[in-house]
Amino acid sequence: MLELDGSYGEGGGQILRTAIALSAITGQPLRLYNIRKGRRSEGLAPQHLKAVQTAAHITDARVDGLKLHSTELFFHPTCIHPLNGEVDIGTAGSITLLLQCILPILLHAPKSSSFTVRGGTDVEWSPSWDYFEHITLAALGQMGASVEAGLLMRGYYPEGGGVVSMKVSPSHIHISPREFERSDAPIAGNVHSFALPSHVPERIRDAAATFLMQHGHPAHIALEHTRARSVGCGITLWSGLLGACALGRRGLPAERVGRMAASQLLKEIKSGASVDVHLADQLIPYMALSGGGEFVVREITEHTRTNVWTVQHFVDVECTIERTNELYRVCMST
Template sequence: MTEYLDIDGSVLEGGGQILRISISLSAILGVPVRVTNIRAGRSKPGLAAQHLKGIQLVGDMCQAKMRGVNIGSTEIEFSPGKIRGGDYVADTHTAGSISLLLQVALPCALVADGPVTLQLRGGTNADMAPQVDYMARVFRAQLHAFGADFALRVHRRGYFPKGGGHVSAEVSPVRSLRGACVTQRGDVTAVCGDSFVAGVLPLKLAHEMAEGAKSELKSVFNNVNINCYKEDRTMAPDNCSGINLWCSLSSGCELGAGALGRRGADARGVGRTAGAELRRAIESGACLDQHAQDQVILYMALAEGKSRVRVGEITLHTKTAMHIAELIAKIKFEVQPDGDQNIIECTGLGFTNRNLPPE
């Protein structure tokens, strides 16, 4: 009879993030988990399509035995097998975030027994989640610190409410992750971005978003370069507007921010929202922005040796990620205040990918 590690899905952030990190670590470490009270505090408790497809994707990758993996379920059981390389597909059939599918599957792909290709369908630019452009640039830079990488290609854009986006990710497995020391950020070397419109929306909205962003960023960097463009109808047939911003630091770190337009919203205001977010990240003195902060926790838990990262205020998502990682991986995170920032520190498991054949 399978023994499951019980995880309360209602603690702290109490949402999909608990599921993502629980399922990823379960698959990687071979620890069967039972997650209860899934999204208990949400207006619609239980699994939504977004969470369902992420769990099923990892389940396919490791031939897991699963129970309760259906829409609306508030309890699931997940018993993993070996993570195998190959081609895998996940389709939310909604505008559910492709970035969140990548978040749950990428760590597993890195410890597969061979190369992995992920075909992910859903929303490329969605609210309440990082845009895929952020994952391709900012998060990828953070992952390099752990000695891992992936390649992302956008085949088609997908927006709310229809979705229909298509992104492929190519992942080569690693034998282990190295401990990362990301505490020296250096100087700002560039601030740039992309401001886009799609469908029937006029290009002037992209320029207005860029102007709004620049007005917020001029106090931290003079030469802000934002590319304004209209997506080709073959790439993005539906209506959407948005902006992605990046800050490159001399240490190799990247900070990011973004915002999406919505019906009736002032385009300059959308740009100002993204610009203010990036300005705050720059002014914070942190090496990771608030979106990357919680995403690196799993990698710190698995890495060899000590990892240290400099962040701003610890987010609820990060507190949740640390709690679940400590529960499953049996490691300990420490948070040390350092001036206006915090240092998150962890001595990782030193996990070795035994799925790979011997060299």
């Protein structure tokens, strides 16, 4: 049985999601201890619990320690089968983080999966739904993954209730190493809002577009007046495999929300990177499973280092990180 210290590196949900996914795919039983050790609320939170429950259902896994606030977990998968029906996180827990755990597994299922997920689509400390759809899935598509995703309803904090649809085709035999190259794609984006005056999303859009234009980058940013259970708004911007997002909140001026996202994206564009700092850590498990790959990123985050450490316990791959000027080239190979 493979044993991993869940407090290593980033020490949060990242190790849990990656380790469970790779345990399921490789068939290696896993003991994960010190889960989220030292966090304000240690152990499994509701969204982590649902991710492991769903992975266990997909793999007919034997699991011990599957309870709220548990800091130790035993996971023993036996097979992989498709997922159909609905996964309900039950809170505003992040849908995109749950998908980080189960999507790699479903790409290795023998048949296609078709399911919905209910929870938070646009919440703090996680990729927005638009980021997942336009950046994460675009990158996986370049590697050969076949995934269709659709937004049915937004889910903001605190009520959640967002719904997305997913269709995942078996793709593991088609996923291949990829050298991700820089793209000069035009900037696009989306501003979404619910139960707010129409001038709020308009100000977010205009502030982002003005900031980018002042730096020589025109952008086409759409407005989406959406359905949700809670008041909320946000913006996601993207250019190729570079992206940025920001959420509105009470007391935060709309103009600041727009400029936050725009300045984040501009930093990525000006760096010359091929992928942004958030996509980098998401790609690591897929690169390991495909046997290699390469990208250039402006910063190596603790999430990325933690994912590299985690995958190397399951898959026999080498990862080199080479600094060139102000960028980092990450190469993975067998």
